[in-house]
Amino acid sequence: MQIDAIYVYVRGEYADWIDRLEAAVQQAYGRGYIGERILGTDFSTQLYVHKGAGAYICGEETGLMESLEGKRAYPRYKPPFPAQKGLWGCPTTINNVETLAHVPLVLRLGAQAYAQIGAPEHPGPILYGLSGHINRPGVYEYPSGMLITDLIYEVGGGIRNGRRLKGVVPGGSSTPILRPEEIEGVRMSADALRKAGSMMGTAGMLVLDDQTDMVRFAYRIAAFYKHESCGQCTPCREGTGWMKQILHRFLEGTATYADIDRLLSVANQIEGRTICALADAAVWPIRAIVQKYRSEFEKAARPTLVPV
């Protein structure tokens, strides 16, 4: 086995964390865990901490490799997959640091004991990010498969200011929103969330209270993905822009009822037609918000004018 180099790619904005990471890497070099002839064996490898340029698309594995190579983070067509032809054309394995951080626990506990933690289909601890209208936002480590309601009310301390829940985005901004009645008894596991109509994503949960303006929320998400689209694919570059523009009409009071279905139509024409999954990620939340909170869009729109 030969691994010439290991790169840890971190968003450049995370300066404090990068400093800590670099200090830890130096410690590892000092103790012989990294570098030449590791722990006296024939195995040598180098580890570099790379500061990213702060674009969402740099988290897409092939965009990340382009960025590491010093280019714009344009995602690549697949195949070839990174394991065949990755960084500088070499076979490359790409993992989230969170995934690799499980390895010491697996080794310490043994595979069987580790498999007993949390949801059977993907056992182990998970970092749950709780944000939004919640009393104790933060990042919490718990077993996979936690009940969504336990995360909101036990771990997160419930909804802010004693308000009621309006919706939960379970796995980061790209995952479809769930209404309160859809989260009862649902666990944070891939299977359970798929059955509920959403996804596990990053387990970065966004909690919304009953005062949330869902039209504005949809606009914020659309604006984010429009901003983060790298612009290579026409459906993504133009489609995210159209979704943002249509949603802006609802905010400025110029939308008609027809714009609701126009928005869904644009979303449907984007999905599955692009190089990477950012475009799909832009579509899923908007479609779910419109479908599940349609009355708010109707309230923000005028009846469609029919020429006479």
Ligand code: SF4
């Ligand atoms: S889907 Fe969007 S972000 Fe992904 S490659 Fe195409 S234009 Fe870029």
